[in-house]
Amino acid sequence: MPLPFTRRDALKLALSTALVASSAFTLAPAWADSDYPNKPIRLVVPYPPGGGTDALARVLSAKLAESWKVPVVVENKTGASGMLGNDQVAKAAPDGYTVLVGITALIQGPALFSKVPYDPIKDFVPLTAIARSADLLLVPADFPANTAQEFIALVKANPKKYSIGNYGNGTSSHIHAAMLNSQAKLDLNHVPYRGAGPLLTDLLGGQVHSAFVDSSSAQPHLSGGKLKVLAVSGARSSPLAPKAPTLTSLGYHSYEPYGWFGLFAPAATPPATAKKLSEEFVRLIKLPDVQERLQGMGLQPGGNPMDEFAREVKADKDVWAKVITEAQIRLD
Incomplete structure (x- = not known):
């Protein structure tokens, strides 16, 4: 004869069910990460085709598609000095399938405009620098x-x-x-x-x-x-024009910082997914043929780890804010 089902038994059952559900919820991101990537990835370029940002995106999209065996599409989302494309990525689903190919303008915006629709530090996860440029x-x-x-x-x-x-x-x-x-x-x-x-x-x-x-x-x-x-600009002459002087050598100041091209994911991207993206992009950037391509474009190849690039992005934001303020540049 079965024993009576008491109120205490009911409470125990409810508690154990809640714990199982909680564990499943906690493990869900890990399950999702283990299956990543399994659909097309978008590289969003906030500028039109034909420029350096677009060219770099297309080099990396081809390499990533070959490596991960998924389609990698370059999407040019232009307008508002790059802010439309940046904002699209900031507000995209944080699942690793939308990546921003951004430039230094991403962190210069807050010093130039009174209203920027995203926070360049809080709303993005820096993955790595592709290259630096004068x-x-x-x-x-x-x-x-x-x-x-x-x-x-x-x-x-x-x-x-x-x-x-x-x-x-x-x-x-x-x-x-x-x-x-x-x-x-x-x-x-x-x-x-x-x-x-x-x-x-x-x-x-x-x-x-x-x-x-x-x-x-x-x-x-x-x-x-x-x-x-x-x-x-920059701290030294460019290999593309070795005879051209730096503006610093001509007596002008604050031209030393280099611009960068970088890769960013939305802020809430699961850490394991962001890490996987970062490590793969770093590997691709360090391939000999990609290094040769970057140097042939007059660029200094990047490929630094994501934590190192994150520190660089934060530090550069402060540097550019000072330069912009001193030059009294406002765009609104």
Whole structure:
């Protein structure tokens, strides 16, 4: 004869059921991670095709698809100085299937705009740096100045006559141009573009007179002799233009920091998934053919661990905030 089912037995059963359910819930992310990846991955580029960010995304997408045997799609989400693409990733499902291919503009935004729809530190998990880059001060081959000194003298003598393009308001390209305007006391007209590709098209066509362009975007256009490099940002000369002086050596300040191209996941991405993504991207970046490709673009290859890159991102945010404040640059 079965024993009576007491109230105490009912409580014990309820408690044991709750514990089992809790354990299952706790283990769910681990089960999900063990099956990752099992569907297409998106690499979101906040700028148009044709620029350095897009080129790097396509190199890595091909490598990742080959390695993980899943489709890896590059999606160009342009607008609002890169903020639309950044925001799309910040608010994407944190499942490892949406990755931002971002640039330094991601952390410069809060110092430039009063309203940014995401927090560049809290809303993203830095995975690794793809590469670091200098900006090159470029003019068309037929521009009537062959050195930075001649360029500055010509612009000073002709206020408001000459323009300087940038690949998006709030990018390093724009900040470096504003710094030059301020420090050299120039009156260059700023012309913003939605990415380096459209900017270079107009620079080559003579619709804009000058521009700061990152080395990876500029590299394909330098060998034909259609553009001249007058000066470079960064702490040392660029391998793409070894004879061009650094702006620091010409007496201008705060041009030493390099820009970076980096990979980011949404903040709530499970740690195991973020770690797997980071380690695979680091491995791909360190492949000899990828290293050769990056160096051929005039870039310093990245591939640092995610914790190291996270520290760099936080430190750089403070550096750029100081530079932007000193140059009195505001975009709203």
